[in-house]
Amino acid sequence: MSIVQIKDLDLYYGEFHALKNVSMNINEKSITAFIGPSGCGKSTLLRTLNRMNDMIDSVKISGAVSINGTNIYNPTVNVELLRKEIGMVFQQPNPFPKSIYENVAYGPKIHGIRNKKELDEIVENSLRGAALWDEVKDDLKKSAYGLSGGQQQRLCIARALAINPRILLMDEPTSALDPISTLKIEELIQELKEDYTIIIVTHNMQQAARVSDQTAFFLNGEVIEFSDTSMLFSNPSEKKTEDYITGRFG
Amino acid sequence: MKQLDAERQMRRRKRKNTIFHALFLSSTLFGVIALGMLLIQILSDGLGWLNWEFLTNNASRKAEKSGIKAAIAGTLWMMSITAPLSFIIGVSTAIYLEEYAKKNWFNRFIQTNIANLAGVPSIVYGLLGLTIFVRVFGFGKSVLAGSLTMTLLILPIIIVASQEAIKAIPVTQRNASFALGANRWQTIIRVVLPSALPGIMTGSILSFSRAVGETAPLIVVGAVAYITTLPSGVFDKFTVMPIQIYTWANLPQEEFHHVAAAGIIVLLFMLLSMNAIAIFLRNKYQKKN
Numbered sequence: 001m002s003i004v005q006i007k008d009l010d011l012y013y014g015e016f017h018a019l020k021n022v023s024m025n026i027n028e029k030s031i032t033a034f035i036g037p038s039g040c041g042k043s044t045l046l047r048t049l050n051r052m053n054d055m056i057d058s059v060k061i062s063g064a065v066s067i068n069g070t071n072i073y074n075p076t077v078n079v080e081l082l083r084k085e086i087g088m089v090f091q092q093p094n095p096f097p098k099s100i101y102e103n104v105a106y107g108p109k110i111h112g113i114r115n116k117k118e119l120d121e122i123v124e125n126s127l128r129g130a131a132l133w134d135e136v137k138d139d140l141k142k143s144a145y146g147l148s149g150g151q152q153q154r155l156c157i158a159r160a161l162a163i164n165p166r167i168l169l170m171d172e173p174t175s176a177l178d179p180i181s182t183l184k185i186e187e188l189i190q191e192l193k194e195d196y197t198i199i200i201v202t203h204n205m206q207q208a209a210r211v212s213d214q215t216a217f218f219l220n221g222e223v224i225e226f227s228d229t230s231m232l233f234s235n236p237s238e239k240k241t242e243d244y245i246t247g248r249f250g
Numbered sequence: 251m252k253q254l255d256a257e258r259q260m261r262r263r264k265r266k267n268t269i270f271h272a273l274f275l276s277s278t279l280f281g282v283i284a285l286g287m288l289l290i291q292i293l294s295d296g297l298g299w300l301n302w303e304f305l306t307n308n309a310s311r312k313a314e315k316s317g318i319k320a321a322i323a324g325t326l327w328m329m330s331i332t333a334p335l336s337f338i339i340g341v342s343t344a345i346y347l348e349e350y351a352k353k354n355w356f357n358r359f360i361q362t363n364i365a366n367l368a369g370v371p372s373i374v375y376g377l378l379g380l381t382i383f384v385r386v387f388g389f390g391k392s393v394l395a396g397s398l399t400m401t402l403l404i405l406p407i408i409i410v411a412s413q414e415a416i417k418a419i420p421v422t423q424r425n426a427s428f429a430l431g432a433n434r435w436q437t438i439i440r441v442v443l444p445s446a447l448p449g450i451m452t453g454s455i456l457s458f459s460r461a462v463g464e465t466a467p468l469i470v471v472g473a474v475a476y477i478t479t480l481p482s483g484v485f486d487k488f489t490v491m492p493i494q495i496y497t498w499a500n501l502p503q504e505e506f507h508h509v510a511a512a513g514i515i516v517l518l519f520m521l522l523s524m525n526a527i528a529i530f531l532r533n534k535y536q537k538k539n
Contacts, residue, residue, distance in 0.1 A: 052429060057353070083431035090429075094422040097445055106440070107430040156426070163430055 003028040003167065003197050004049065009063035011044060013056065018044050020221040022063075026214070028166075031189060031198045033208035033229065036218030037249070042201045045218070046169050049199070050086040051079050067167070084111055087160030087196075091172040093152035095144035095159070100127075100136050103144050103155055107163035122162050130158035131188050150181025154188065161192075168192065170200040174207065186211050205245055209233050217241045292518075296511025304512055308478045309494065313505030318513050321494035323480045324393070324473070325462055325520075328490060331397035332404070333458050339401070340408030341450055347409070348416040349438055368406035375403040376470030384471060391472030394484040399471050403464065404457040411453020415446040448535035455528040459521045465492040491517045 002025035011019035019041045026032050034042035044053065051072060053059045064071050072082055084107075095103050104123045113119060123140070127133040132154040136147070144155055153173060160168060170189070174182040189198060189211050202208050208215050209229060216226040217238075225232060225241045236242045243249055307317020343364075351357040379399025389395040419442050427437040443450075473489050481488045491513060498510035 050429060052425065055425075055428065080431045080433055083429060088429035090422060090425065092422055094420075094426045096423060096426065096441060106427070106432075110427075110430060110432045110436055110440075159426075159430070 001028055002026055003068060004199075005064075005066040006045075007064045007066075009045075009048065009065060010061070011041075011048060011053070012058075012060040014058040018221050019048070022221075022223050024216060024223060024226055026197065026199065028197050029193060029195070030213040031193050031200065031211055033212035033215045034199065034201045034218060035203075035205055035208050035215060036244070038203075040218040041221040042216075042218045043171055046171055046199060046201050049167070049169060050083050050088055052088070054079065084163050085165050086167045086169060087163060087165035088169045089153070089156050089160055089171065089173045092176050093149055093156055095147075095152050095155050097143065097145060099141050100144050100147070100155060101140040104158050104162045107159060111163060126158040126162040127155075129161045129192070130154045131184065131191070132158055148181070150177050150184060153177060153181070153185060157185075157188065157192075161196075165196065167197045167199065170198065172201050172203060175203060182207075205233075217244060219244070292511045292514050295508055296513070296515050299508045299512040300515055304509075305516070308480075309489075313503060313509050316498070316506070316509045318491065318494060318516055320477045320480055321489050321491040321513070322516070324477070324488035325490045327393045327481050327484075327488060328397045328400060329458065329462065331394065331484065332400045332461055333454075335397070336401045336404050336408055336457070336461075337454050340405050340454070341412050343405075343409045344412030344416055344450075345438060345443075348413055349434060349442070364406050364409050368410055372403055372464055373466045373470065375399055376467030378402065379467060379471045390485065391474065391487055392485045393481050393488045396468050396471050396473055396488065396490070397484070399467050400461045400464065403467060404461050407457040407460065408454050411457070412446070412450045415449025415453065416442060418449060419445050448531050452528045452532045455524055455531070459524040459528075462490075462524070463492055463517065463521055465490075465496055468493060491520075 004024075004026035006022055006024045006026075009019055009022040010017070022041075022045060034046065036042050047053045048061065048065060049067070049072075053061070061073060065073060067082070067085065070077065096106060098106070101123055104126050105119050108119060108122050113122070124133060124137075127136060132151060135151060136155075139146075144152060147155060153176075157168075157173075174185050177185065186207065189200065192198060200208075200212065212229045214226065215229045215232045217224045217232065217236075217240075219240055225236060225238045227237070232241065233245055236245065303315075304317050305322070306319050307315060308320045310316045347357065347361060347364075351360075376399060379395060379402065383389045383395035383398050384391060387395075389398075423441055423445070424437055427441045432440070468490055472487075473493050474487050477487065477489045495510050495513040495517065498506045498513060501507075
């Protein structure tokens with residue numbers, strides 16, 4: 001069953017046509033990778049799914065994006081509640097200059113949870129979910145800035161898990177990390193698939209091949225090909241996809 | 251031959267470096283030495299006159315009985331209104347301009363004018379205060395009129411400093427907050443302000459010390475130099491430290507120049523303490539992040 005349905009989506013930044021007639025269905029509890037060269041629209045599409053593009057004044061959108069059967073661009077949709085359903089992890093680890101505990105508790109507090117016991121529980125579960133608990137359980141009061149880059153990124157994943165989302169958006173989550181931290185995050189993504197629908201933008205084709213079930217290849221704002229990852233990498237049906245994954249451009 | 255040329259070239263470069271090194275050093279020393287001489291002059295003039303009685307006496311016709319109590323009280327009265335008022339209005343304006351205002355011509359117009367207002371001579375604020383607060387609102391030559399005038403004077407500085415502090419918060423942190431479903435107010439109060447506060451405090455304290463040291467607008471608004479009773483309410487007449495010092499320095503008797511120097515020492519002590527607090531705050535929170 002598909003949890004995200006995108007239909008005839010067009011997006012403009014001012015005059016620039018950034019997404020062209022994109023249609024795509026994304027399955028629940030699967031990992032979908034968006035690949036393609038810089039400026040192809042893959043991050044833009046990701047940010048359309050939790051309406052982070054709302055922040056940019058010049059954006060114009062037409063078409064429909066449905067999550068759980070609701071068109072999220074319907075004017076009656078509450079953006080804050082929508083984002084509670086959709087966690088996001090960014091390219092650069094971006095913890096708040098607060099303690100590890102306060103970073104994870106930020107989301108639940110925003111959404112009105114005040115009970116200390118409940119918060120403690122959420123923080124522990126989220127940190128366990130992000131495979132960080134054992135490393136930080138004695139340092140919860142310490143600043144998140146003392147963690148390594150890889151740990152910070154897993155903290156950001158824990159922070160996103162703490163609002164109990166159904167979908168996790170990841171915008172090149174390992175591009176600022178070393179190979180060992182990257183491997184840890186990739187393993188974590190595999191585990192998270194049990195409970196979450198994951199959409200990951202990546203520049204790294206090997207990463208897409210390693211972690212994802214489905215892959216979409218973007219070029220100049222269009223989805224050139226969207227299919228099972230094994231299919232797309234072993235037997236692409238489009239010439240442009242083949243050129244890209246064999247390294248002929250991009 | 252070629253090597254000789256290269257050597258000469260190298261020597262010339264070195265000499266140039268030495269010359270400019272000396273030039274910049276002497277520029278730095280010029281300011282430091284001038285300030286040092288001023289301090290020594292004032293300390294030697296005034297230190298002997300600075301004692302407990304000077305701090306607790308009111309103004310007097312006799313130099314040895316003159317004190318700065320009324321002026322200190324006036325300055326404190328004024329700042330107890332000016333500081334909170336300008337801080338609250340200034341920071342609120344900065345938050346509006348940085349976080350809520352759309353980038354349209356109207357807000358750009360406001361922005362430009364705030365920057366311009368920060369450069370308007372203080373005497374102009376004095377005339378404004380005289381017209382509006384003393385005459386139109388009928389506050390008279392009171393603590394309130396002086397405080398409100400000073401608030402107007404330092405408001406643009408606080409706004410600009412607060413805006414800079416808010417701008418320095420990385421957009422990635424705001425995005426993290428929004429992506430978790432926080433609205434704008436939650437993001438401001440939980441992410442933006444805690445990080446921006448040290449910068450806002452530093453800018454505000456520096457502008458408060460500007461208000462403490464400012465003379466011209468208060469002369470226009472009508473702060474009186476010769477006062478024997480302390481203000482007991484916001485509608486009372488008052489004086490402030492720089493005006494008191496100015497008056498003493500203008501008196502013909504030699505003794506009063508020493509009294510003025512003692513007053514300057516007290517004022518400088520107050521200003522330098524405020525600046526020290528600002529620097530302390532900045533260093534303390536810079537290390538944390």
